[in-house]
Amino acid sequence: MTELTRTFAALSDPTRLSMVERLIDQGELPAGDLVAEFPISAPAISRHLKVLREAGLISQRVAGTHRFYAVRPEAMKAIADWTLERRAFWGGSLDRLDALLALDPEGED
Template sequence: MTPLLKSFAALSDETRMSIVDQLIKHGELPAGELAPGAGISAPAISRHLKVLREAGLVSQRADGTRRLYSARPEGLRMIAEWTQSRKAFWDGSLDRLEAALMEDRA
C-alpha cells in the first residue's frame, strides 16, 4: 500500500480522524487525554494511535512513563498536496455545474 493510501485508510475511521483533529487543534497530547474525548477505552486509543503512527500521520515521544503524541505535518502535507493537485478538476467541474444551473434558470 502506498503512503497516500495508508493515510487515507487511517483517516477513514471516525475515531482516528478525531484524534488527528485534536492533535492539530491542541498540539502534543498524552494518550490519556485523547481517550475521554473519543469515548473509548485506553487500549482502543492505543490501537488507533498505532495505525496513525504506521500511516505517518502522528508521532510519539516518551516523557518518563507517558507517551506524547503529535500530528506529523509531513504526513498531512502529502494529503494536502494530493488534494491541491486535483484542484483543477474540481474547479472545472464546479464551473460546468454552475453554467448548467444558470442555463436551466434562463
C-alpha cells in the same frame, strides 16, 4: 501512492479522524488526554494511535512513563498537496466543459 492509501485508510475511521483533528487543534497531547476524551477503552485508543503512527500521520514521543502524540506536518502537507492537485484537475475539466457548452448551439435556450 501507497503512502496516501494508508493515510486515507487510517483517516476513514471517525475516531481516528477525530483524534487527528484534536491533535491539529491542540498540538501535542499525552495519551491520557486522548483516552479521557473518547468513550472507548484505553487499549482501543492505543490501537487507533498505532494505526495513525503506522500510516505516518502522527508521531510519538516518550518522556518517562508518558507517551505524547502530535500530528506530523509532513503528512498534512502530503494530503494538502494531493487535494490541490485534484482541485486543479477538476477546475480545468469544468473550464473545458464550460467552453464546450458555450460552442454548442443546441445547448442554448
